[in-house]
Amino acid sequence: MSLTLPNLPNGNDKSDSRQGIKQISSTEEQGAGKSSERYVIGDLNKSNWNDHPEYATPEYSKADGPNPKLDLLEHLSNDFAELLHRRDISDCCLKVQDTYMSVHRCILAARSNVFANVISNNMVRLKAGQGDQLEKSEKNGILVITVPNTDTETMKQVVLFMYTARCNINEDNAIELLNAAGRFDIKSLKVFSGSFIAEHITLHNVLNLMKSAYDYDNKLVRQKCTAFFIDNAQEIMAMKETWKIFAVNRPDIIAELLYWNVNKEEFHRQKF
Template sequence: MDSTTTASHNAERQGITGTPEQFVLGNRFPKTSTNTQQGQSSTNTGYKKTSSAKYNVELLKELANDFGYLLNRTDISDCWLNVNDTYMAVHQCVLAARSNTFSAIMSGNNSKLDPDIKKELQTLHKNDKLVIFIKKTDPEIMKQVIIFMYTAKCELNETNAFYLLDAAGRYDIKSLKVYTAQFLINHINRHNILRLIESAYIYNNILLKQSCIDYFIDHGREVMDVSELWKPFAEKYPAIVSELLYWTVHKDENRERVERSQLQSQW
């Protein structure tokens, strides 16, 4: 195959995986599978001689593109997510690999799941496929969650970041927890810190939790001055407030703890 043909096929695949949305079928249960694959060719990736690190990055990009392509293969999906009556075609093996919650639901080993989450994610089998009902996540947010599980990237902005953070915790998707936390720690302010720290504690998002503690140490008075937010939070989460105040008083201990944690993570 010549380089022109190779480039053409690569561009075609990039176009398919750039906005993988064919798996979202709207508010109808599919009666028959539709083959969305228009032809798959074996192509030479044509890697040029380059550094090992750069080559590894290119391989990861290729993997993400391939999984984005798989996301549009509704004809070989074995699972439907019914997200508030919007059906999304997915593959059990991908969801199980990326989400501890979905893995537990699919394997039946869900005794350790939060009762509220277990109650939400009811299942049934229909037309030889598993159907999982999702009621507490908006379809547009769930679409981005699925795209992330397949491709390790999704649309992330100040409007949807909180909802993606909640979904990452609810479905225990570790890499999405980090992805959303890294975005949100750059947008912490006195008006949103309590919402962030609530999520961080509920879902044990360590990165976000520590960033919120650090922010509170430096801006605690400003946070508490927003009384319409602080008062109900303090009444609902006295244990969290106690911890925040403890680290505010023991700043040096907190700094040493963070440095020790960072050092351990390097080994």
């Protein structure tokens, strides 16, 4: 399946057009005068970029504070954030819905086991189901990886995390980030999103969180959800429709939850 790409840079493109998020408009086939908008992450205007403190690149300072190693790691994160300004040396694009995100193969490969094997054509190294829906194509020497079943905003945060080890996480997007961490096998994002979620488990999300933790082997979230279930089993099972649907779809998880609910002392004795 061929893709029409919006002004992808080629190997001779030396431009450094820091013009904010670049907007590409194309006329739709139906309806004169209407246009669909696509955006490319990259070449971000310095002032716009610094409007977001988590992406900002502060001035270098001497690493002579109480934690010089942490200071150096912070500078490293900021330097990698600067790469998101550089479409001129980007060699890969992620296509998410109508959005193209300029990235770098080496960063994807270093941070994600799934992207590493997709880029190197080592699909046999992936677990069953991993990377199956990712599609590859090439345009002007740029590798294009189409990422389905992921919304644009979630993928932007995933990309930012792969480059900088930080992103915007909140109760609205935490589960999506947890799922993305599992789908793309980004181990540090599993820990980051899992740690956040572990502090925000409720009666209404615990079963969905348990499903994600089970499917993507997130041991921290799985442990925390199990502990929450043990403490609130009666209330959770009282939500009869939700409990019934979940029991039909995921009897494996239900069996584990009920086992630990009966064997509470054994659960609390285990060291995770």
